[in-house]
Amino acid sequence: MKVIIVGTGIAGLSLGYFLKQAGVEVVFFDQANLTGGSSAKAAGLVTLQLRRPLDIQAVRESLAFYRLVEEKSQGIFRYRKTGLLWLARSPEAVTLLYEAYRVQRDLEVPVEYKDGPVPAAPPGLLGILGSTYCPADGYVNPYAVGYALYTYFRHTGTPVRLLEKVTGLKTRNGRVTGVIVNGRESVEADRVVLCTGVWTAKRLKEWLSLPLPLVPYRAQAASLQSSTLEGPALYDLDTGIYLVPEQAGQWIVGNGTQLVPQDPDGYKEGPDPEFYDHVSETLSTFMPMVATEARLGHGWAGLLAGTPDQSPLLGPYPGVDGLVIAAGFNGSGIMRAPGMMRWLSEWIISEKPLPPQVRVDRFSDLAMTFPLRPGFPATQKTPPPDE
Numbered sequence: 001m002k003v004i005i006v007g008t009g010i011a012g013l014s015l016g017y018f019l020k021q022a023g024v025e026v027v028f029f030d031q032a033n034l035t036g037g038s039s040a041k042a043a044g045l046v047t048l049q050l051r052r053p054l055d056i057q058a059v060r061e062s063l064a065f066y067r068l069v070e071e072k073s074q075g076i077f078r079y080r081k082t083g084l085l086w087l088a089r090s091p092e093a094v095t096l097l098y099e100a101y102r103v104q105r106d107l108e109v110p111v112e113y114k115d116g117p118v119p120a121a122p123p124g125l126l127g128i129l130g131s132t133y134c135p136a137d138g139y140v141n142p143y144a145v146g147y148a149l150y151t152y153f154r155h156t157g158t159p160v161r162l163l164e165k166v167t168g169l170k171t172r173n174g175r176v177t178g179v180i181v182n183g184r185e186s187v188e189a190d191r192v193v194l195c196t197g198v199w200t201a202k203r204l205k206e207w208l209s210l211p212l213p214l215v216p217y218r219a220q221a222a223s224l225q226s227s228t229l230e231g232p233a234l235y236d237l238d239t240g241i242y243l244v245p246e247q248a249g250q251w252i253v254g255n256g257t258q259l260v261p262q263d264p265d266g267y268k269e270g271p272d273p274e275f276y277d278h279v280s281e282t283l284s285t286f287m288p289m290v291a292t293e294a295r296l297g298h299g300w301a302g303l304l305a306g307t308p309d310q311s312p313l314l315g316p317y318p319g320v321d322g323l324v325i326a327a328g329f330n331g332s333g334i335m336r337a338p339g340m341m342r343w344l345s346e347w348i349i350s351e352k353p354l355p356p357q358v359r360v361d362r363f364s365d366l367a368m369t370f371p372l373r374p375g376f377p378a379t380q381k382t383p384p385p386d387e
């Protein structure tokens with residue numbers, strides 16, 4: 001079997017790995033460079049402290065994947081087990097946190113809960129009503145994992161055609177049979193998988209006039225230097241602000257989410273001044289010591305692929321043979337995509353059914369409109385039923 005994967009973000013690369021391991025012939029195309037889409041913009045946080053069992057299962061599998069890549073990459077990539085604290089500073093956030101904690105505990109996630117700061121919390125935090133901590137959570141550098149996988153594909157003779165844009169799909173009798181590259185070259189395959197992230201709905205519309213409930217929206221992050229902050233990554237449930245330790249004294253701080261649809265081919269890639277103000281104000285409310293000495297540095301904005309229920313859209317596009325979708329990871333593709341791509345690879349190889357919660361055809365109307373929702377699935381007040 002030959003599969004074309006369009007997109008070399010975390011979804012495309014991890015899917016390619018699982019397919020290649022199973023003996024499938026794989027060819028990649030990306031209009032940009034390796035991990036050049038949203039994956040390059042990610043803060044790289046990986047957490048098991050989610051609320052839906054299926055997401056937790058996916059993250060567990062992603063962690064196994066990252067361990068495997070680490071083992072095989074000869075030092076190119078390392079999963080940094082930093083641990084992650086979730087902080088709740090309002091009674092509503094405590095309720096959310098505790099509900100999620102109970103789900104996690106039932107699934108044997110190594111997580112602890114405390115009314116107030118857990119022992120792993122750094123000193124000097126103010127107003128913490130509840131917190132959880134999981135030592136298995138951590139940080140993935142998306143470039144490093146991308147480069148480690150690229151090295152694997154080079155060694156296995158897998159074509160990774162970067163800076164080559166897919167400009168259309170080839171069809172025969174209603175079946176997708178390949179792609180058109182740079183407007184001139186045709187490449188045939190048994191299946192074409194669109195791992196095209198925030199571009200996916202736009203591309204489907206351009207190429208086949210087909211709808212997909214996927215809307216790009218914007219999030220921001222920046223580097224932060226601090227001489228006093230030490231310890232695990234932090235996530236403030238009340239504001240969605242998170243801090244990830246990248247290396248000694250250097251952190252990534254993020255959120256700045258704007259629930260407004262964006263054009264993936266033209267959005268503001270630099271940060272907004274309001275984002276810096278929001279970070280500074282938030283830090284001064286609960287970590288005043290850090291807020292007085294920390295310095296915010298280079299910032300950036302990227303896009304997240306929003307879907308109606310914040311679960312991705314995976315599997316065959318209904319009614320179009322040969323066309324497979326693998327997009328819509330919202331704000332948590334680094335942590336969820338590798339696990340879910342293993343499931344998709346099994347469907348491609350042996351038709352093992354995908355979980356219904358992630359299948360494209362769970363929506364009967366793919367042209368539906370929906371409100372965008374921020375952040376990780378754990379922050380949803382009313383997550384859709386999982387089972």
Ligand SMILES: Cc1cc2nc3c(=O)[nH]c(=O)nc-3n(C[C@H](O)[C@H](O)[C@H](O)COP(=O)(O)OP(=O)(O)OC[C@H]3O[C@@H](n4cnc5c(N)ncnc54)[C@H](O)[C@@H]3O)c2cc1C
Binds near residue numbers: 167
């Ligand atoms: C600021 C920010 C912080 C984030 N932090 C986290 C985090 O801490 N943890 C986490 O889990 N997730 C995080 N995310 C989300 C995460 O980045 C995404 O969910 C994930 O990267 C999506 O991966 P993907 O492979 O689906 O898409 P992408 O990485 O966007 O890959 C899609 C690829 O398709 C290519 N493409 C599109 N059209 C074509 C075409 N016509 N021809 C060829 N190639 C094409 C693009 O160039 C791109 O490389 C964050 C995102 C942002 C913006």
